[in-house]
Amino acid sequence: MNIYARASHYMARYAPSKTRFLAYLEKKNASYPEEILATIGYDESVMLDAWMRTFINTGRPIFDIKIKLLNKKFEREDIEKKIETFFAELHDWGNFRFNIEKIIQNKLQKGKSLRVLQGELSSKFPYFRDEIEELLGHYSDDSGLSKEIEKYSRKYNLADQKELQKFYQALMRKGFRYDAIKNFLNSEE
Structure with a gap:
């Protein structure tokens, strides 16, 4: 060459x-x-x-x-x-909005909580913290939470108190709030 x-x-x-x-x-x-x-x-x-x-x-x-x-x-x-x-x-939100929305949808399908997602996106796109927060306001944690609850309920025996505690801890590490988890479980019963 x-x-x-x-x-x-x-x-x-x-x-x-x-x-x-x-x-x-x-x-x-x-x-x-x-x-x-x-x-x-x-x-x-x-x-x-x-x-x-x-x-x-x-x-x-x-x-x-x-x-x-x-x-x-x-x-x-x-x-x-x-x-x-x-x-x-x-600093042009229009250039980034579509990509950020795609990231949000992909991460929500994978079971990410909105709180964790907001932290990730705000650190990756620091100029648009307010816009990201507003955009995430249109989404709900319900689908991600239900997926994660389904996943972890197979792993943990929810009848056992210690296992239930581990179940809550695992979901909270994923960024879901305790009261949201509890409300979701109560609504399914």
């Missing part, structure tokens, strides 16, 4: 900063690295855009994005400019 093909592959796979790319080419003993970059169409701004979009889509906070990009050897000034460019996108 010639150096141009290797360089193209490296660029496509790692989206490196110019500093990292030049270090890679030096390691491969490439002569005229600047010419190679020009020939394969390397543009550091495009690489920085790619990383910004990746970090935005994963819900990373701004300070975390800065640290990650600095570790990837991008220039501080370029990072600041990109953050200014993407600032509105970082």
Whole structure:
């Protein structure tokens, strides 16, 4: 494989900063690295855009994005400019709402409690804590709680007091409130 093909592959796979790319080419003993970059169409701004979009889509906070990009050897000034460019996108609820709703539905199907789900989503998407809380207000713990009660009632003997206590503890570790569990069990009897 010639150096141009290797360089193209490296660029496509790692989206490196110019500093990292030049270090890679030096390691491969490439002569005229600047010419190679020009020939394969390397543009550091495009690489920085790619990383910004990746970090935005994963819900990373701004300070975390800065640290990650600095570790990837991008220039501080370029990072600041990109953050200014993407600032509105970082704080636009419309961009994230659909993905967050999908996450909520998937997690609820798996039996997660709303309380645990709110904690997870608020830490993953810190800019949208209020919106997430409002969105979760439209959902109920009932389906998740019923799934978990069904699952744990097979595991524990609810007639035995110690087993019943373990049953409650297991459900409470999942984030369900004691009174909700008790009310659900009473309504089934």
